[in-house]
Amino acid sequence: MRDVGIIGIGQVPISEHWDLCLRDLGALAALRALEDAGTDRADAIFVGNMLAGELSGQENLATLIADSAGFLPIEALRIEAACAAGGAAVRAAYTAVASGAHDFVLAIGVEKMTDHLTDGITSALATAADADYEAGHGVSFVALNALLMRRYMHEYGSTHEDFAAFSINSHENAVHNPNAMYRMPITAEDYATSTVVSDPITILDSAAICDGAAALLLCPMDQAAAFPRQTIEIAASTVATDTLGLAERPDPLHWGAIDVSSHHAYEQAGLAGPADIDLYEAHDAFTIVSALSLEAAGFARRGEGVTLAREGRIAPDGDVPMSTLGGLKGRGHPIGASGVYQVLEVVQQLRGEAGPTQVKNAKVGMAQSVGGSGSVAVTHILKN
Amino acid sequence: MRDVGIIGIGQVPISEHWDLCLRDLGALAALRALEDAGTDRADAIFVGNMLAGELSGQENLATLIADSAGFLPIEALRIEAACAAGGAAVRAAYTAVASGAHDFVLAIGVEKMTDHLTDGITSALATAADADYEAGHGVSFVALNALLMRRYMHEYGSTHEDFAAFSINSHENAVHNPNAMYRMPITAEDYATSTVVSDPITILDSAAICDGAAALLLCPMDQAAAFPRQTIEIAASTVATDTLGLAERPDPLHWGAIDVSSHHAYEQAGLAGPADIDLYEAHDAFTIVSALSLEAAGFARRGEGVTLAREGRIAPDGDVPMSTLGGLKGRGHPIGASGVYQVLEVVQQLRGEAGPTQVKNAKVGMAQSVGGSGSVAVTHILKN
Numbered sequence: 001m002r003d004v005g006i007i008g009i010g011q012v013p014i015s016e017h018w019d020l021c022l023r024d025l026g027a028l029a030a031l032r033a034l035e036d037a038g039t040d041r042a043d044a045i046f047v048g049n050m051l052a053g054e055l056s057g058q059e060n061l062a063t064l065i066a067d068s069a070g071f072l073p074i075e076a077l078r079i080e081a082a083c084a085a086g087g088a089a090v091r092a093a094y095t096a097v098a099s100g101a102h103d104f105v106l107a108i109g110v111e112k113m114t115d116h117l118t119d120g121i122t123s124a125l126a127t128a129a130d131a132d133y134e135a136g137h138g139v140s141f142v143a144l145n146a147l148l149m150r151r152y153m154h155e156y157g158s159t160h161e162d163f164a165a166f167s168i169n170s171h172e173n174a175v176h177n178p179n180a181m182y183r184m185p186i187t188a189e190d191y192a193t194s195t196v197v198s199d200p201i202t203i204l205d206s207a208a209i210c211d212g213a214a215a216l217l218l219c220p221m222d223q224a225a226a227f228p229r230q231t232i233e234i235a236a237s238t239v240a241t242d243t244l245g246l247a248e249r250p251d252p253l254h255w256g257a258i259d260v261s262s263h264h265a266y267e268q269a270g271l272a273g274p275a276d277i278d279l280y281e282a283h284d285a286f287t288i289v290s291a292l293s294l295e296a297a298g299f300a301r302r303g304e305g306v307t308l309a310r311e312g313r314i315a316p317d318g319d320v321p322m323s324t325l326g327g328l329k330g331r332g333h334p335i336g337a338s339g340v341y342q343v344l345e346v347v348q349q350l351r352g353e354a355g356p357t358q359v360k361n362a363k364v365g366m367a368q369s370v371g372g373s374g375s376v377a378v379t380h381i382l383k384n
Numbered sequence: 385m386r387d388v389g390i391i392g393i394g395q396v397p398i399s400e401h402w403d404l405c406l407r408d409l410g411a412l413a414a415l416r417a418l419e420d421a422g423t424d425r426a427d428a429i430f431v432g433n434m435l436a437g438e439l440s441g442q443e444n445l446a447t448l449i450a451d452s453a454g455f456l457p458i459e460a461l462r463i464e465a466a467c468a469a470g471g472a473a474v475r476a477a478y479t480a481v482a483s484g485a486h487d488f489v490l491a492i493g494v495e496k497m498t499d500h501l502t503d504g505i506t507s508a509l510a511t512a513a514d515a516d517y518e519a520g521h522g523v524s525f526v527a528l529n530a531l532l533m534r535r536y537m538h539e540y541g542s543t544h545e546d547f548a549a550f551s552i553n554s555h556e557n558a559v560h561n562p563n564a565m566y567r568m569p570i571t572a573e574d575y576a577t578s579t580v581v582s583d584p585i586t587i588l589d590s591a592a593i594c595d596g597a598a599a600l601l602l603c604p605m606d607q608a609a610a611f612p613r614q615t616i617e618i619a620a621s622t623v624a625t626d627t628l629g630l631a632e633r634p635d636p637l638h639w640g641a642i643d644v645s646s647h648h649a650y651e652q653a654g655l656a657g658p659a660d661i662d663l664y665e666a667h668d669a670f671t672i673v674s675a676l677s678l679e680a681a682g683f684a685r686r687g688e689g690v691t692l693a694r695e696g697r698i699a700p701d702g703d704v705p706m707s708t709l710g711g712l713k714g715r716g717h718p719i720g721a722s723g724v725y726q727v728l729e730v731v732q733q734l735r736g737e738a739g740p741t742q743v744k745n746a747k748v749g750m751a752q753s754v755g756g757s758g759s760v761a762v763t764h765i766l767k768n
Contacts, residue, residue: 001483057507057510057515059464060513060756062625062760063626064514067625067632072626073624073625073640074624075622077465077472078463079464080464081444096483100482127443239460239461240457241455257457
């Protein structure tokens with residue numbers, strides 16, 4: 001396999017983009033990544049997207065973005081793994097470059113959700129769960145995560161308040177990210193009094209519905225020196241899976257896909273374990289996911305994910321910095337695009353361009369994109 | 385890049401599978417491919433599917449199939465390129481093996497359409513077209529192809545009858561394929577009197593709605609000799625794109641994606657051109673697509689695709705055998721699965737196991753999966 005690096009990044013600020021259609025959101029991010037890399041060359045694109053079929057009546061999206069960006073007739077395919085679609089697109093781009101099939105490949109994540117706030121978005125998101133055994137019975141995606149959060153509190157004796165620090169940290173960091181959706185800090189009181197969505201999950205436990213697109217330009221490491229920006233190497237790229245239905249798992253509080261994907265990634269990157277990671281962009285779609293991610297990836301013992309947050313260790317100056325540019329909660333979670341934003345933000349950190357929330361001496365960063373309620377995890381470890 | 389071969393094939397007969405759900409259809413084909421290869425090892429799966437989100441409320445399908453087949457926690461991702469999703473899954477599996485990321489990889493195509501014959505399948509299929517500029521205005525997918533067929537007849541002075549031989553050949557060959565949906569021959573009179581769907585396209589110009597799943601097990605050529613079945617090498621794997629909207633193309637009768645993808649494939653496989661291909665499994669979703677494919681891929685001059693069919697040259701004993709086991713028209717066209725069935729049938733031909741429609745001395749076969757109205761083409765050339 002060829003070693004692969006990231007030489008360009010591009011993003012659209014996360015917002016409600018009622019004036020931009022799907023194809024243009026994706027193309028805009030792609031062209032910005034090329035501009036950042038100082039080139040106009042893209043040999044192939046892989047597009048991460050989950051909901052265009054349900055919400056916009058549009059499959060075949062990769063071709064459409066290739067057209068909008070002026071890339072025809074290059075290879076263009078869509079990759080889908082529910083909420084992990086963005087990470088999966090990075091994975092596909094990585095594999096294409098590593099294989100030698102292509103030299104310059106864009107991983108693009110794009111999602112457009114806010115045109116549909118009142119018609120069917122909950123049903124659309126529930127397609128990430130098991131249609132026959134979960135969604136078909138009326139369980140929404142947030143309800144599944146609420147069941148998990150309740151179970152966590154029951155098993156470990158933790159309280160809803162224990163999760164506050166995840167949300168507060170994400171919002172605190174998002175303040176300094178010009179591409180984030182929620183650039184406002186929140187207090188412990190805001191968190192405690194937030195409206196319940198699905199008990200015990202409140203609005204401030206949940207990443208919001210939004211529109212966004214991000215892109216990365218990958219190329220072989222041995223061709224990267226010719227480009228102006230510092231190359232960030234992809235030291236590991238892994239995917240692992242678990243049952244889609246929560247009820248099928250012997251232990252729903254252990255997210256096996258994250259465990260396997262993370263530990264394969266440590267090995268692939270030549271790391272001893274999570275202690276070698278300088279920042280961790282986890283899939284904080286809900287605060288419970290942050291806790292379970294920290295535990296499954298080996299940063300915390302079972303039941304102690306919330307402790308790391310409460311003790312301030314997930315802040316940019318802590319020993320396990322998380323959501324350093326706002327994460328899914330603060331920056332926003334355009335479903336199939338989030339995984340690309342996560343890798344992009346690790347690149348910003350490893351370039352030393354993360355601004356006020358820069359992690360000091362960041363050398364190794366991990367981005368992890370999760371689909372379903374822990375049913376698929378895509379992990380990338382980057383090095384500068 | 386590592387050389388890649390196919391060591392196992394598995395399929396579910398195409399039919400109306402009201403007793404099998406999506407996950408089990410996919411898993412069944414996967415397990416049959418492993419059985420054919422005499423192994424139980426799969427390191428990753430790539431699933432081609434277009435419509436599960438729209439028709440079954442199910443994204444995240446690859447994880448679900450990995451679970452149903454007993455493969456957890458391996459890598460499992462879905463690949464989508466509208467009707468070319470099956471070919472795209474083969475492409476992704478090929479790249480994963482070629483890169484060295486995995487050794488034993490399943491390409492799986494699966495689609496379940498017949499539960500939804502009366503509610504929304506036309507809308508679901510229209511998501512392969514441009515949602516903003518085509519489908520949004522009420523043009524169905526068959527209507528787009530009808531416009532193309534009418535234009536072809538106008539430009540080249542051909543008649544509807546000129547397309548009959550494509551459909552007759554597909555049905556003739558499907559008779560001998562135990563996995564085909566329509567195992568009955570049709571006559572020129574049947575074709576001439578067939579019910580119009582979208583003028584000039586009739587039922588007998590169109591591949592039918594159906595359920596199906598097929599799978600291939602790929603591994604590096606240098607590990608293939610350990611397995612019992614004859615290894616078929618993937619000599620080329622290419623993807624090319626064109627505009628999604630037909631109206632955007634300067635010449636809608638020239639399918640550029642097929643042209644580029646085919647000619648890249650000839651080059652990659654070390655062939656002089658189409659004359660070196662012993663059989664061509666084209667994407668015969670409509671008879672007009674067969675004609676345009678033959679022309680864009682270089683088997684026929686502009687306007688002469690229909691001539692090849694009329695002269696009997698596309699029969700198994702002709703010089704350009706097509707749809708040798710029924711093609712999309714006769715075998716059936718379960719959208720995201722068709723591309724895998726096509727490659728599988730080329731494997732059957734190159735193994736010499738195609739039965740009464742065996743192409744004599746078949747050494748090199750081409751399978752081509754097309755998404756949208758020619759907007760993306762995925763081409764594989766196989767050698768025995």
